[in-house]
Amino acid sequence: MDHAAATPTGATVDVLVVQVEPDLPVPGYAHPGDAGADLCTRVDVDLAPGGRVTVPTGVRIALPDGYAAFVHPRSGLARRHGLTVVNAPGTVDAGYRGEIEVTLLNTDRDEALVLRRGDRIAQLVVQKVERARFVRAERLPGSHRGEGGFGSSGGWDPGAGGRAIVHENIR
Numbered sequence: 001m002d003h004a005a006a007t008p009t010g011a012t013v014d015v016l017v018v019q020v021e022p023d024l025p026v027p028g029y030a031h032p033g034d035a036g037a038d039l040c041t042r043v044d045v046d047l048a049p050g051g052r053v054t055v056p057t058g059v060r061i062a063l064p065d066g067y068a069a070f071v072h073p074r075s076g077l078a079r080r081h082g083l084t085v086v087n088a089p090g091t092v093d094a095g096y097r098g099e100i101e102v103t104l105l106n107t108d109r110d111e112a113l114v115l116r117r118g119d120r121i122a123q124l125v126v127q128k129v130e131r132a133r134f135v136r137a138e139r140l141p142g143s144h145r146g147e148g149g150f151g152s153s154g155g156w157d158p159g160a161g162g163r164a165i166v167h168e169n170i171r
């Protein structure tokens, strides 16, 4: 099992964890100062090129009110194998008591990926979140960006003229 569960120095919040199978590690930070605690797969997975799978992590948590946890991909797996999290970052609500699952996508067109039970597959970032009151208004205050959407600062082909852009399917 490739996992270094360091006791986090400077931890600022307690998060209760119930392990679905006690021999798997609780989420752990690999290094002091890391933002993400590693999540492991509870099952073996063979992921075909272009394949998608939802993997159980073996952990259930109770976040305090005012917090959420976000499931992010691991950069090393992304770089080496093209592995990503489909809905990155996945949102774990404070009220969620079920097992955290991770929906993985093997973006590599040629190589299958083998994950074994206990392998680290993603990382969980615990954050304070605001809860907004959405207040109806007739107009919004001005800003430097204005209505310029994504790509408006350059590097994007504006030829689509506001139409949806259909991206090539990975298959």
Ligand SMILES: O=c1ccn([C@H]2C[C@H](O)[C@@H](COP(=O)(O)OP(=O)(O)OP(=O)(O)O)O2)c(=O)[nH]1
Pocket (backbone or CB within 6 Å): 071, 087, 089, 090, 091, 092, 093, 094, 096, 099, 100, 101, 102, 103
């Ligand atoms: O990567 C993820 C994302 C979410 N969840 C769990 C925790 C979260 O609280 C719940 C619901 O997630 P989300 O709100 O993103 O899903 P939804 O499709 O909007 O479903 P819902 O209608 O239940 O909110 O699923 C995970 O285990 N892993």
